[in-house]
Amino acid sequence: MSELESAIGKSPPRLEAGEKAGGKALFTGDMVMPGMLHAALLTSPYAHARILSYDTAAALALPGVKAVVTGEDITGGPFGPVVKDEQALALGKVRYIGEPVAAVAAVDEATARLAARLIEIEYEELPAATTVAAAIADGAPLLHEEFADYVKVYQAPENAGNIMARAEAVIGRGVDGFEEADVVVEGTYEVPAQYHAYMEPVAALAAFAPDGRVTVWSSTQSIFRTQANLHEGLGIPMGKIRCIAPRVGGGFGGKAEASGQLVVVMLSRKAGAPVRLVLSRDEDMTTMRARHPGTLRIKTGAKSDGTLVAREMELWFDAGAFADDSPAVMNLALFYARGPYAIPHVRALGHAVYTNKLRLGAFRGFGNPQASYASESQINEIADKLGIDPIDLRIKNAIQAGEQWLGGQRIATSALVEALEAVRDASDWSRPRQARPGCKRGLGISAVAHTSAFLSTGAIARLQGDGSVILNVAAVDIGQGSDTALSQMCAAVLGLDIEQVTFAPPDTDSAPYDYATAASRVTHTVGRAVHEATAAVRDQLLEHGAAMLECPVEDLELRPGGRIGVNTQPPRNAEVTFAEIALRSIWAVGGPITGSGSFMPNDPMDPNHTQMSGFLSLEAVSVLTFGAQVVDAEVDETTGAIRVIEAWCAHDVGRAINPGAVESQIHGGFVQGMGYALCEEMVWEDGRLVNPSFMDYKFPGSMEAPDKIHTVILETPEPSHPFGVKGVGEPPLVGAAPAINSAVSAATGLHLKQIPLTPERVLRALVSKS
């Protein structure tokens, strides 16, 4: 690594850490504006009902109320990332308990909430289908009668009732491949709805300017998805919509799509004043979105020597009342259904079904946690059955570089075997662990695969008059450290200190399009655009340098701290600074130095390898990366409680731009995955969410999370990336639940098939076994 790249591989504190530590960071709910009104929602009490009429008179009459909006105020729509089936507020019908039906803007939040309760809505209750079984039964009530007319970005099944998406992928001989198996294991796995539980509840603030443009600050993972949803949902031209991300307190996928923005714009437009909405925790849990619960039937066939020959997966995802990202999540679950193994014969079939409950959508892993829980658990069962060590079995079948993934994309590099060996060694895998009295203890393993590139992005880098550089990038830092990592990459291209790079707050007015902070894509995908933009700046700097130093560009060298010198023999002392070049460009020659980058991954499928139907286009999903996790867990035989004692997580990040941030992602992702495995479950009864609070929905705290989460950062550079970067946002979560399930198997002999592995489920299984 050259001296120039000293910014890479270092772990400077986050750029914004000081303001966060000082309590000064401004999140959307902290922002106040003159004349700002406060919003409150009225939500549906019914899982499925027609809206017959609205009476807002009493609400409007309450002193302090400035505007009330309902479905009658919608000026656009429908919108949605994959199926355009949503409106800004319920229109014509309500489809889940908690669906926002109306909203109020008032001088304070208490008044707004009181007024919302005064809105009278006449409903005609309809039969509801609150489970997948009910939604696909004969005569099931239809959630979306006009489904066939909705714009969709994939081929949807026709006349399939509430089944919004069905996709199938076949490799080789498909299920006929089981004929080659000596051993076949089949099982059905169940996975829960997991709530993102970002610490900052959703908030949005809208303000119209005198020129008629509206600016929206919101707790979002994507300023451009926000802009698009506002444009489509309210019919406002994009030129009139400016979206900005202030500090965002976590997202994990829950804030990539609409998060309150349409409602505040509607209210602000009507009230003629800025309007801010801040959801309470229970509102956030009942109105937003969560991870898809579902059922996965999976079958694996192997030869007695451990060679995996066939895999079948059929999954049903409960998608809730609106599609949101559901077809894509289901597709990605199928994408990972084979696991990181060279299984020659595969059939993967998936369904996503509308039900009358909260919409389910993107959540860190996006279908992979569900698929991997089933896939990896079954691999362990096969290993058990064959008497082969589960790590050896994985190594034996590991997909190699050059081989094709499900869909046909070729894997450029694979550190899977390295990861498996790393965690095997680091954990001292074959050393038996001593359980406490009354407990059983074991080590478990999981292999992880996930992609790093997804959808498009752009970046602009501009040389400022003092020789520093400012980046206009739309990628939102939701806590994962992208502002810092992207600044480090920019600094590295130019040999600058990170203090000489400014990361401008994400703003649709100044940054090119970026899809979202999601899909483990930012450091990789946005990093490419940042590199391209910065390299363009570098090239212009060198051009100026050559002119100013009167020598060919090839003789120049960038020097640390924003300088250009001459690299010839004998050495010349001549040097110019970036600041000098900036001034020359602005005042004398050439014009302002600006660079831009634009990138869209394109990795086509190979229909000769995999026959696919019903999928969204997956060409923009790419760059697989691999990892492995070992977990040491203990099961209390008295209560069924599981204690995760220690974990080893090896993940290939290609190149660690900020190793500290990579470790932090691994820690946090693992613990979030541990919650998925052990205690997190949203529970609905007849469509009503039973546990919409942190009192009732529990996720790991400091006493549950293990103190020893060992991170092994593997660096097998991605050839297509200027820094070799691969993603790490999601993999650590994906590996946790199967590794824990595997540890419980090792400890108890139980092959459990439902998460969360609550003490109750485990104890019942232990008692049944004995």
Next chain:
Amino acid sequence: MSNKLDITLQVNGEAQTLRVPPSRTLLDALRGELALAGTKNACNQGVCGACTVLIDGLPMNACLLLAVNVTGRDIISVEGLGEGGELSVMQQAFVDAGAIQCGYCMSGMIVTATALLADNPAPTREEIRAALSGNLCRCSGYVRVVDAVQLAAERLGQ
């Protein structure tokens, strides 16, 4: 709900006068009337700890306290930990240990940790975790949070 009382609160070393209804929580008063937005509302029911402040040196959930009921007590919020516009040792330790990700839980974490070290200057990692058991974090997995508290303890011990 509509009647308001004139009260004085001692916040971060300063006497602050405000007019609030009896039902106003200290959390809402800090963030609203006193424009101290550093203390966060993440659950409003005393479970997550994002609203932790010090009352006479003891960590308490500001969402469970009524402003009118904490008059005469010494209230310290995250903004009041440092001196002269500088970050406190604990705040700086959280920055330097890489403990901060999205930051939304961190005000509460830092306040709780500050009280811990005042009471127990050299806590074990287990003791740190126990003290922070009421401060939920979704980003960090807690490892570096514990590291940060140990780093602060080390620095304060010097």
Next chain:
Amino acid sequence: MEFHQPTSLDAALVLIAADPEAMLLAGGATLVAMMNAELVAPSALVSLRAVPELRTIDVAADGGLRIGAMLSHAALAAEARLDGGNAVVRGAVAQIAHPSVRNIGTLGGAVAHGDPSSDLPAALVAANAVIETAGPAGKREIAAEEFFEDYLTTALQEGEMVSAVLLPAQPEGATGHYEKFARVHGDYATMSVALVLAMTGAECSFVRIALGAAGATPVRVAEAEACLLGSALDADAVAAAGAKLVAASDPVDDVRGSGEYRLMLVPRLLARALTAAQAKSETRS
């Protein structure tokens, strides 16, 4: 909403007698959370924070304790005089929620709320505590076992409040233990076992057991205790006691556990609690 800060117990009683819709504000850990959730809307709040009579701890001549209602859970968790059999109360308060809530919540507030899934009711029944109340007709003393009448329902009458909790002097050599099982640290119990135990040699000479989260009130079964008295706390005796406790329990199904699972836990946690209490008594003797 009116707000009052009386400076004496009598003044507080006068205020709540005058307005039946008024509510007493102790620490606020439960009340303020309920106000935030709009589950209650009192016409007035009567804050007890300035009533000195409610903040004292006195040791009685026989070694028992009288603990004022406004003592915080944190203060009691640090109270060294809650030892011997009364350590069951100390163990319980130390496991309520988490540290910051323990700094706010009070003994009187928790007792008056009467939530059978919370930690104090079972511990107080096991400790054979007496709840001292103050009201327009004067003071009453009610055994904890009678005080908790139903889910969130206590023996408090109109205009009455909890003024103190009286803990008896426990038998010589007794130990107290509170065994709590919850989904995560700080959650309400899925099941808890509170007990006071004294051994004479290898024989159980005294035991009182109460279960939390096992029904609408703490569950205590004298016949269960009888199974253990005189025994060496052997597996059969413990199983018999457990069975009697199970028969008397009627736990709810909720997200913290099904009723069936809670019943499965009863004998298991009882055994664990007895082992822990016995070990403590061995270290003491």
